[in-house]
Amino acid sequence: xxxxxxxxxxxxxxxxxxxxxxxxxxxxxxxxxxxxxxxxxxxxxxxxxxxxxxxxxxxxxxxxxxxxxxxxxxxxxxxxxxxxxxxxxxxxxxxxxxxxxxxxxxxxxxxxxxxxxxxxxxxxxxxxxxxxxxxxxxxxxxxxxxxxxxxxxxxxxxxxxxxxxxxxxxxxxxxxxxxxxxxxxxxxxxxxxxxxxxxxxxxxxxxxxxxxxxxxxxxxxxxxxxxxxxxxxxxxxxxxxxxxxxxxxxxxxxx
Amino acid sequence: xxxxxxxxxxxxxxxxxxxxxxxxxxxxxxxxxxxxxxxxxxxxxxxxxxxxxxxxxxxxxxxxxxxxxxxxxxxxxxxxxxxxxxxxxxxxxxxxxxxxxxxxxxxxxxxxxxxxxxxxxxxxxxxxxxxxxxxxxxxxxxxxxxxxxxxxxxxxxxxxxxxxxxxxxxxxxxxxxxxxxxxxxxxxxxxxxxxxxxxxxxxxxxxxxxxxxxxxxxxxxxxxxxxxxxxxxxxxxxxxxxxxxxxxxxxxxxx
Numbered sequence: 436x437x438x439x440x441x442x443x444x445x446x447x448x449x450x451x452x453x454x455x456x457x458x459x460x461x462x463x464x465x466x467x468x469x470x471x472x473x474x475x476x477x478x479x480x481x482x483x484x485x486x487x488x489x490x491x492x493x494x495x496x497x498x499x500x501x502x503x504x505x506x507x508x509x510x511x512x513x514x515x516x517x518x519x520x521x522x523x524x525x526x527x528x529x530x531x532x533x534x535x536x537x538x539x540x541x542x543x544x545x546x547x548x549x550x551x552x553x554x555x556x557x558x559x560x561x562x563x564x565x566x567x568x569x570x571x572x573x574x575x576x577x578x579x580x581x582x583x584x585x586x587x588x589x590x591x592x593x594x595x596x597x598x599x600x601x602x603x604x605x606x607x608x609x610x611x612x613x614x615x616x617x618x619x620x621x622x623x624x625x626x627x628x629x630x631x632x633x634x635x636x637x638x639x640x641x642x643x644x645x646x647x648x649x650x651x652x653x654x655x656x657x658x659x660x661x662x663x664x665x666x667x668x669x670x671x672x673x674x675x676x677x678x679x680x681x682x683x684x685x686x687x688x689x690x
Numbered sequence: 691x692x693x694x695x696x697x698x699x700x701x702x703x704x705x706x707x708x709x710x711x712x713x714x715x716x717x718x719x720x721x722x723x724x725x726x727x728x729x730x731x732x733x734x735x736x737x738x739x740x741x742x743x744x745x746x747x748x749x750x751x752x753x754x755x756x757x758x759x760x761x762x763x764x765x766x767x768x769x770x771x772x773x774x775x776x777x778x779x780x781x782x783x784x785x786x787x788x789x790x791x792x793x794x795x796x797x798x799x800x801x802x803x804x805x806x807x808x809x810x811x812x813x814x815x816x817x818x819x820x821x822x823x824x825x826x827x828x829x830x831x832x833x834x835x836x837x838x839x840x841x842x843x844x845x846x847x848x849x850x851x852x853x854x855x856x857x858x859x860x861x862x863x864x865x866x867x868x869x870x871x872x873x874x875x876x877x878x879x880x881x882x883x884x885x886x887x888x889x890x891x892x893x894x895x896x897x898x899x900x901x902x903x904x905x906x907x908x909x910x911x912x913x914x915x916x917x918x919x920x921x922x923x924x925x926x927x928x929x930x931x932x933x934x935x936x937x938x939x940x941x942x943x944x945x
Contacts, residue, residue: 478732478795485887485895511898515884537808537928540733540795553792553880588942598932600939615944619931625808629770632740640740643766670935673792676874677853680925684855687843689870 436462436590439522439551441509442530443473443543446501450529452493453575454561457583458526461590465518466499467509476543479505480550488517506543510550510558525551526586528561529578533603535564535650535657536623539671548599552673557589558599564661565606567647577612578604581666594670603657603667616665621656624649691717691845694777694806696764697785698728698798701756705784707748708830709816712838713781716845720773721754722764731798734760735805743772761798765805765813780806781841783816784833788858790819790905790912791878794926803854807928812844813854819916820861822902832867833859836921849925858912858922871920876911879904 438458442451446468455466467488473479481504491501502508506527513522527547534542548558561582565573581604594600605612628645650658660667693713697706701723710721722743728734736759746756757764761782768777782802789797803813816837820828836859849855860867883900905913915922 474738476732476734480796480882480898482898483729485897487893487895508898511882512884512896515882515898517884517896539930540801540804540808540928541735546732546795549795553795553878584944588944592942595932595935598935617936617939619933619936620929623808627735627766627770629767629772638742640742641767641772642740643735643737643763643770668939670932670939671930672932672935673795673930674875675794675926675928675930677850677925677927678874680850680853680927681872681874684872684923684925687847689839689843 437520437523438462438464439510439513439525440464440466441468441506441527441547443469443476443506443547444531445469445472446491446499450531450575452495453579454526454529454582455493456495457579458586461583461586466493467513468499468501469506469509470501470503473505473543476505478507478546478549480507480511481505486512488512506547507550510547510554514554514556522556524557524586524590526559526561526582529575529582530562531565531573532562533564533661534560534562534601535603536621538623539601539620545601549673552597552599555596557594559585559589560599560601562603563606564603577609580609585668598670598672601669601671603661605661605664605666607664611664612666613664616660616667618657618660618667618669619655620669621653621658622651624651692775692778693717693719694765694768694780695719695721696723696761696780696782696802698724698731698761698802699786700724700727701746701754705786705830707750708834709781709784709837710748711750712834713841716838716841721748722768723754723756724761724764725756725758728760728798731760732796733762733801733804735762735766736760741767743767761802762805765802765809769809769811777811779812779841779845781814781816781837783837784830785817786820786828787817788819788916789815789817789856790858791876793878794856794875800856804928807852807854810851812849814840814844815854815856817858818861819858832864835864840923853925853927856924856926858916860916860919860921862919866919867921868919871915871922873912873915873922873924874910875924876908876913877906879906
């Protein structure tokens with residue numbers, strides 16, 4: 436079993452190290468992660484410039500690889516044969532913040548697992564639901580242990596082709612996590628605000644600011660599971676077709 | 691009716707001009723587009739740096755706005771109140787290449803329309819199915835006319851909340867386009883290859899190369915419609931939950 440571990444926060448992120456360490460007992464682990472932070476990078480595959488891949492060391496002294504490419508490139512390169520050995524499973528994370536609701540369309544962490552799914556491999560994205568405003572270090576150990584357990588299940592059972600799972604873990608000690616809920620993608624409530632400022636030269640500039648996005652903790656959703664202290668596991672697929680709209684659109688009298 | 695026109699190829703792209711010109715008869719059109727090419731940028735919202743918005747001119751002398759932000763920012767800024775007037779509809783394009791199958795998760799053009807949907811506005815992404823290897827200028831007029839017709843319908847009928855439509859237009863004269871098919875997202879077949887090279891200093895670097903991606907032109911898909919000479923209109927929604935997998939995952943004996 437050859438597991439590729441990556442993330443979008445970069446090779447030096449403590450969540451990546453925790454994830455790699457937790458998965459090592461399950462098989463051969465290769466870490467290939469971006470050389471910088473790509474948070475909120477969305478789904479990017481680099482076709483218009485060459486990519487470098489360089490050896491790196493994680494903080495525990497273990498060998499890793501790093502690239503100037505994006506999180507998706509960290510998956511695309513091995514899938515195209517960069518490594519000597521075929522990859523069986525891709526695990527991405529641990530993201531320091533949750534990826535819930537529509538976040539999945541922005542998230543580099545989920546994107547990496549999505550690239551695995553597109554390439555025909557099972558993908559797992561792991562995110563930690565730290566409280567808004569959290570500063571400083573985090574304890575990634577509980578989320579890493581959850582990631583390990585999910586990986587064991589996915590290795591045993593497999594995932595249908597072109598699917599992935601997005602795992603969000605409550606930020607609390609392992610013994611206080613109540614269990615696992617299989618959830619659907621909830622509704623994110625963004626609370627962005629436009630902040631207008633003037634630079635020292637009198638010219639305007641803008642920040643997209645505002646409060647941390649909220650969510651509707653409906654029953655059965657990712658938000659709902661976390662609100663109740665459960666791990667949220669959302670199975671995702673890549674077909675975004677709004678099937679329910681097709682008949683309506685067909686009735687629009689196109690000529 | 692206030693229509694926001696944007697793209698991911700940048701303010702000087704001819705597809706943007708053709709789109710803006712086609713939509714002007716329908717209402718008040720504001721063009722706000724990135725100051726550079728963001729193709730294959732994915733879904734990015736810029737939260738970690740300030741954004742500039744500057745006046746610009748399109749090639750026909752009309753007024754426009756440009757920003758150093760991403761395509762999603764071009765939608766997020768007006769939705770947050772950048773302009774004096776509320777936006778009613780967002781139309782993104784015209785992309786010089788089709789956006790089919792899984793492309794929607796990579797495409798900046800679709801991403802801009804997705805940002806509109808997240809913000810509660812109807813979004814339309816318009817792409818032109820130019821043949822692989824096409825060089826030089828394109829005739830955007832047929833696609834612009836199709837975009838105008840789709841916009842008229844969307845303005846008349848509306849779209850359900852949190853949905854958008856992705857329109858792909860065959861590259862042929864308007865009179866040779868056979869009609870419209872309402873389609874589902876098809877299966878993209880990527881034919882990427884890893885190209886290994888050595889730089890003048892003896893160090894390796896990599897290109898993600900390979901042939902233009904293919905598609906399975908199944909009946910009812912975006913690929914199928916284009917292969918038969920029809921415009922493909924795919925309704926999209928933002929919930930990527932793999933509902934069919936939920937029961938299976940619940941049976942995995944999580945403890």
